[in-house]
Structures are given as C-alpha cells and as structure tokens.
Amino acid sequence: MAFLIYAGAALAEIAGCFSFWAWLRLGKSHLWLVPGMGALALFAYLLTLVPMDAAGRAYAAYGGVYIVASILWL
Numbered sequence: 001m002a003f004l005i006y007a008g009a010a011l012a013e014i015a016g017c018f019s020f021w022a023w024l025r026l027g028k029s030h031l032w033l034v035p036g037m038g039a040l041a042l043f044a045y046l047l048t049l050v051p052m053d054a055a056g057r058a059y060a061a062y063g064g065v066y067i068v069a070s071i072l073w074l
Helices: 002-025 030-048 052-073
Strands: none
Touching: 002 030, 002 052
C-alpha cells in the first residue's frame, strides 16, 4: 500500500510542478495553474497517509520513487 501512496504522490508532484512550468516557460494559459495547485495539494495529502513512526525512511523511499517517476515522465 505504501508503494501506491508514494507512486501517487510522485505523479501528483510532477504534474503539479509541470503545470507551473508550462505556464511560466511555455506560455500556457493561467488556467493551467488550477489543476497544478490541485495536484500539489493531492501530493501533500498523500504524504500524510504514511505512518509517522517511519517518517524518515518513508521520505527516503519516496525520494527513490520520485526519481524513477521523473525519469519515466521524460
């Protein structure tokens, strides 16, 4: 279950950051910011679902999932 949470959080973070980047760098409409903010809020929420007693290890594991998701996004 934790892997699914990390995968969802990674995709939400990448999508949220991409929407801001697309608005600033690609000249997309400011309406791209709305789903971007929603994706970043989902990212933050998903990370709160990880048990707190293993927060340090959880964050390190999330970092690995984020790197893989970033490479796949390319």
